[in-house]
Amino acid sequence: MTLGSLIGALIALAVLLLVWAVLIYNRLVARKQQTQEGWSGIDVQLKRRANLIPNLVETVKAYTAHERRTLESLTEMRRRALAAENAPAGTRAAVEERLGSALGHLFAVAENYPDLKASDSYLALQEELSDIEDHIQMARRYYNGTVRNLNTLIDSFPSTLIAQRFGFMKADYYEVDQAADRALPQLRLGDDGA
Template sequence: MTGLVILAILIAVVGWAIFSYNDLVSKRQLKEEGWSGIDVQLKRRTDLIPNLLETVKGYMTHERETLEAVTQARANATAGANAGPAERSALEGALSGALGKLIAVAEAYPDLKASTNFQEFQTALASVEDEIQLSRRYYNGAVRNLNTAVESFPSNVIANFFKFVKGEYFELENDAERAVPTVKF
């Protein structure tokens, strides 16, 4: 009888370990999926920017500094495409700030604001910014779930044994970077 009890306990422990391991793998995969979603949206934004800049260039020939800042920020964001969440968020925050300045400067050009191409690019940019925000929220939620499982007892026993690590949140560094560029018509 004692042998059956020990066997039942052993089976329960092994079952719990398998369940915990699979749960941690699932949470890690959701985190990776979330990061992939952010990556896709950031790529959409960097692909949209050259078209927006070309539309704006014709109207804003003497605003070269603003155009160059956006171009440089985009180049930096593209170069950092394989960086981790902390570095990537800093690069993308700088790009968001530069885009905000570009949109603000564009307000001074009534012909540009009336341009159908410019309006379409502004709408597309606003849509992409919304998608980036949604992707960030999904990713950070997946990171939260993974981190909770990695740190909580008893799943932390399995996490430590199989070397699961906490995920890194995708956060913006300061309030200025958190502001979505204003889109006005």
């Protein structure tokens, strides 16, 4: 083997390694972008839910004047959820869990008011909230799937070499901490005779 062919082989190897590194880097960037897109989807649905709460509170207030503490608690949880907008996924999930619990409590209180349960505006808000909760669950599943893909790529060899070199960090899953909070509030649509 001549010196020229050895240099040519080394250059070819260097070019292949560079192409390989660029391809892995681009995959990491794409997975990171998908994860950010997934979080954005959750954020949109959480904002939709937060924006619906004032209307729900006003509707319930008209029928349940003496349930002020429940309504104040829900309003406070909404304020905290909006304030946690830029918080890490784990922190945001905990705040949103508390908001979901407060909503569940509101619906439990509303069960004691037959006129409220029969109100068209209450039923429409309840149906819209149920739809939003479904969208939140879909967005959470998508986000967690993108987090799984990103984290797997970051942990896999040889892409871990590129991830470490360029500072790619694993993302946090959007998880519910307590088993009791994993269930969505049960929403009853329409008058079930109760």
